[in-house]
Amino acid sequence: MRKDASTATVLLTGAAGGIGSAIARLLAAQGYSLLLQGRNQERLETLRLNLPHPERHRTMVADLTDKAQRQSLVERCQALAGGVDVLINNAGVSQFALLEHIDDASLREVLETNLLVPIALTRDLLPLLAQSRHGAVVNIGSAFGHIGHPGFCLYGASKAGLHGFSEALRREQGDSGVQVHYLAPRAVDTTLNSDAVKNLNRALGNHSDAPETVAAQCLKLLQSGSSGRRFIGWPERLFIKVNALLPAVVDSALIKKLPVVREYAAGKKPQGEI
Ligand SMILES: NC(=O)c1ccc[n+]([C@@H]2O[C@H](COP(=O)([O-])OP(=O)(O)OC[C@H]3O[C@@H](n4cnc5c(N)ncnc54)[C@H](OP(=O)(O)O)[C@@H]3O)[C@@H](O)[C@H]2O)c1
Secondary structure, X not given: OOOOHHHOEEEEOOOOOHXXXXXXXXXXXXXXXXXXXXOOHHHHHHHHHOOOXXXXXXXXXXXXXXXXXXXXXXXXXXXXXXXXXXXXXXXXXXOOOOHXXXXXXXXXXXXXXXXXXXXXXXXXXXXXXXXXXXXXXXXXXXXXXXXXXXXXXXXXXXXXXXHHHHHHHHHHOOOOOOEEEEEEOOOEOOOOOOHHHHHHHHHHOOOOEOHHHHHXXXXXXXXXXXXXXXXXXXXXXXXXXXXXXXXXHHHHHHHHOXXXXXXXXXXXXXXXXX
């Protein structure tokens, strides 16, 4: 719950990425103070200097899959005057590949970054968030966490896990002052998506949103006054409902797309490209 944006401080992970920087711009324009986390100081500092009131914002470099660096980030939050009110778990990685082509290193990277890190960060920051009158967590999930899509077994598993975590935590914190939000975008125009994914989306006719669309929904959740979840995009919202009620219908629709998925996973270029 955000009653007074000018006093709310947000830890935003993956701040220099496509969605992260859109969220940073929107929240900074609303008066929030931001602690911008990423792995590249130059990119973070460029982002900070281009935000409204750069002097209100801080940066911190940390590889979140490194336990010691994650701990340093938590300690930085604890040391901030006024603490941190909102945690936005936005950092993430993707992987478009058939399961048999995914090695152990990728398995670990995707599950750690997309699932273990947000759970651990939330656990470590909850005491701080609970001290705030505006305490909130926003977990950035994905439509693929709700519609298992061929080519995204690993990514979908990580985001389905993040949704399960968010739902249980929302209920666990139901009698506390900390709100737990979950936001699931469909495809978004960022460098998270490789050319193969962009080509696949084009071939399948999947719509892609601007990062600003996700940022606007994130702000709406923060301003909503109660824990909530949002799914971005139509017809994706309908597919998610159909998938929950009648998964066999979605099975047959997606199995028909398998040949296209296999081609692009194997590196096919769109017609006209060599
Ligand atoms: N783009 C989409 O189609 C889409 C759709 C649905 C959901 N999402 C979700 O939206 C979120 C943001 O994605 P995006 O599209 O903005 O991707 P992006 O532009 O690639 O940004 C991802 C961010 O995550 C950070 N990150 C990755 N691994 C990290 C690690 N080990 N430690 C610290 N930071 C790490 C990156 O940090 P650096 O800046 O240091 O590289 C980067 O800032 C992700 O959770 C993603 O799963 C994206």
